[in-house]
Amino acid sequence: QVRLQESGPGLVKPSETLSLTCAVSGGSISSSNWWSWVRQPPGKGLEWIGEIYHSGSTNYNPSLKSRVTISVDKSKNQFSLKLSSVTAADTALYYCVAAYSSSSYFFDYWGQGTLVSVSS
Amino acid sequence: SSELTQDPAVSVALGQTVRITCQGDSFRSYFASWYQQKPGQAPLLVIYGKNSRPSGIPDRFSGSNSGNTASLTITGAQAEDEGDYYCNCRDSSSNHVVFGGGTKLTVL
Numbered sequence: 001q002v003r004l005q006e007s008g009p010g011l012v013k014p015s016e017t018l019s020l021t022c023a024v025s026g027g028s029i030s031s032s033n034w035w036s037w038v039r040q041p042p043g044k045g046l047e048w049i050g051e052i053y054h055s056g057s058t059n060y061n062p063s064l065k066s067r068v069t070i071s072v073d074k075s076k077n078q079f080s081l082k083l084s085s086v087t088a089a090d091t092a093l094y095y096c097v098a099a100y101s102s103s104s105y106f107f108d109y110w111g112q113g114t115l116v117s118v119s120s
Numbered sequence: 121s122s123e124l125t126q127d128p129a130v131s132v133a134l135g136q137t138v139r140i141t142c143q144g145d146s147f148r149s150y151f152a153s154w155y156q157q158k159p160g161q162a163p164l165l166v167i168y169g170k171n172s173r174p175s176g177i178p179d180r181f182s183g184s185n186s187g188n189t190a191s192l193t194i195t196g197a198q199a200e201d202e203g204d205y206y207c208n209c210r211d212s213s214s215n216h217v218v219f220g221g222g223t224k225l226t227v228l
Contacts, residue, residue: 045204045219045221046157046163046208046219047219048208048216048219059215059217062216095162095163099217103150103169104151104169104170105150105209105217106169107165108165110162112162113162
């Protein structure tokens with residue numbers, strides 16, 4: 001059973017960079033999953049941010065691509081999210097998620113989520 | 121970019137059948153997956169692939185696909201099925217992933 005745990009600051013100032021890390025346990029980050037970030041603003045729906053494969057290949061949401069970097073650290077079995085130039089609109093619950101991709105694509109393991117507020 | 125459209129809200133009488141739909145152009149290469157989210161909880165995968173359920177998901181949940189519409193059907197809805205339901209898919213041409221806007225299910 002793969003377990004995911006997000007960590008990082010809960011408060012970020014406007015124009016600064018949001019940084020989160022997701023620790024993976026119960027499985028290897030070098031497995032055939034895409035490791036993803038999904039966010040959910042308070043009271044709103046889910047938004048895919050982007051994903052990374054253990055090879056380093058990435059895909060990003062076009063609406064966030066200019067501000068997003070997702071990286072993987074195989075030695076620590078974790079992956080990370082950086083979102084630059086944040087505004088209040090980036091306030092959300094951020095989830096790290098394991099995605100299975102073959103003939104189907106689905107998110108089968110979710111972290112509990114971490115709330116990040118953008119405020120001065 | 122690809123989009124997935126869901127009805128914002130649906131209601132069903134206890135024990136009756138309800139279908140939640142998701143419309144979009146992304147289903148050409150991948151089947152939709154479906155997630156249930158209850159207040160204060162992370163989303164939970166309920167349907168993936170053509171019509172598969174993860175371990176622990178009751179068999180009253182089923183999925184189907186027809187053209188550009190994916191559907192989640194709950195046969196004999198229970199009170200504990202109340203929550204928000206999201207569809208999701210990957211666009212194979214762009215490798216972008218999209219979610220539907222979500223459907224709030226109320227069990228009366």
